Amino acid sequence: MTAVELAGITKRFPGVVANHDIHLTVRKGTVHALVGENGAGKSTLMKILYGMQKPDEGTIAIDGAQVAFSSPADAIVRGIGMVHQHFMLADNLTVLENVVLGSEKLYGIGGKARRKIKELSERYGLGVRPDVLVEELGVAARQRVEILKVLYRGARILILDEPTAVLVPQEVDALFDNLRELRSEGLSVIFISHKLGEVLSVADEITVIRRGTTVGTAVPAETSPRQLAEMMVGSELPTPETAESTVTDRPVITVDKLRLEAFGGKALLDDISFTIHAGEILGIAGVEGNGQTELVDALIGLKGADSGTIALIDEEITAWPTRRRREQGIGYIPEDRHRHGLLLEAPLWENRILGHVTEKPNAKGVWLDPKGAQADTRRIVADYDVRTPGIDVTAASLSGGNQQKLIVGREMSSKPRFLIAAHPTRGVDVGAQAAIWDHIREARREGLAVLLISADLDELIGLSDTLRVIYNGKLVADADPATITPEELGSAMTGAATGHLEHQETPADTPETPETPDLGKSPESPEDEAR
Secondary structure, eight states, rough: EEEEEEEEEEEETTTTEEEEEEEEEEEEOOOOEEEOOTTSSHHHEEETTTTTOOOOOEEEETTTTEEOOHHHHHHHHTTTTEEEOOOOTTTTHHHHHHHTTHHHHHHHSSSHHHHHHHHHHHHOOOOOOOBBHHHHGHHHHHOOOOHHHHTTTTEEEEHHHHHHHOOHHHHHHHHHHHHHHHTTTTOEEEEOOOOHHHHHHHOOOEEEEETEEEEEEOGGGOHHHHHHHHHHHOOOOOOOOOOOOOOOOOEEEEEEEEEEEESSOOOEEEEEEEEETTTTTEEEEEESSHHHHHHHHHTTTTSOEEEEEEEEEEETTOOOOHHOOOOOEEEEESOIIIIIIOTTTHHHHHHHTOTTTTTTTEEEEEOOOOOHHHHHHHHHHHHHTTSSOOTBBGGGEEEOHHHHHHHHHHHHHOOEEEEEETTTTTOHHHHHHHHHHHHHHHHHHTEEEEEEEEOOOHHHHHOOOOEEEETTTTEEEEEEEETTOOOHHHHHHHSSSEEEEEOOOOTSSSSSSTTTTTOSOOOOOOOTEEE
């Protein structure tokens, strides 16, 4: 039986047609993947299904009955829940308060609600603590709260937008187990993702959208990641491999015994030491909430170190304010582009100025230079393939991937000496991902030093020259990107391994019998092929 049927959906915005004659059918008790390049119209389509926007043309049917939604409240009543790529949580409220907000009539706001939250958390392995303030949670924990909110409201149709973007392989496996449980109980899941290997492993059916319209459907058992990528963007799946080494012996950023404490003296960062040389990418792997955010804040100057030093080239910058660090060549791609990277309601050219207010072409002396910023924004839009009707539209009107390309273009345009790249390709499609990788690799060849923090372990392993693992605020392990696997790295991220990580050979890596002396790796699985 059909849970959701969208027919002929069309949605227009000034200067752009976001959806054109889209058709989507989701059967009950299935995981249905929706894939497409950034700006293809996936998020707009799901906002229409969730009642956040109204279609200009087309119809929506839920459980066989045609419906018209005026707001998300109407969709929730019909059993639809949505977990957005950018979370809808109030930082100054607790987890419990966020979950019950707007649904106080279901289980009240006290003990009954707390028991329901704990029951759902334990049932689906979400590990959510009801009384913690959301502002104290990392990105991964916030996502789990969002999933719990949807289940709390009794949703039977779940829309998950990039749900694995912040998870390590073991957590992805656990999430997929949860999705299969939901499916077995008759729930329907619409799964939006750019990780094509994951799509093929968890989905029952796949719909592909390109340039605002449906271009086809696929059955995972009969489709490879390469074929899916070609349907999405018309090209093969990119890989993050960086073949040649460009590492020099010139230190660019040196961190020595850095310590950062929370109120009360608890160490958020403890004895952090590393050096990144010109032409080197240092990758930091870790489960969200183990000190990555604090490390970035200390390096960019948002938080002052309690002890230890930070040096840029041969000058100590530990006490420098953020603006001086930026002016002296530190670039910053933040982990949350909406909270720290953009002014969403400002035009693109004003966003070009952010973080670079005193620098050319944004300024002439002490005065801002709007014309210079506008001209350079046009160049960034062209060079970084930012899909937009013009530079005067707001940043909020761009898709997530195009917002990210704008940020990468802005930071690279200042010719930084040291780049902090926190999840640089989170939530972007394979085409945008390849473009961002190319820009980072090109800057690396020209001598840029990069600190790369990413939840995408294939990206970390493929781009990095050196790998370190952070756990509970300490750098506990290191690994050779040429030999380590995502599974081995994921194990160290959970604290199961420390020190230098050696690749453990498996029967698939070595010959099993003398008769097969040339046996190499086992045939690629869809997940391997996606790397």
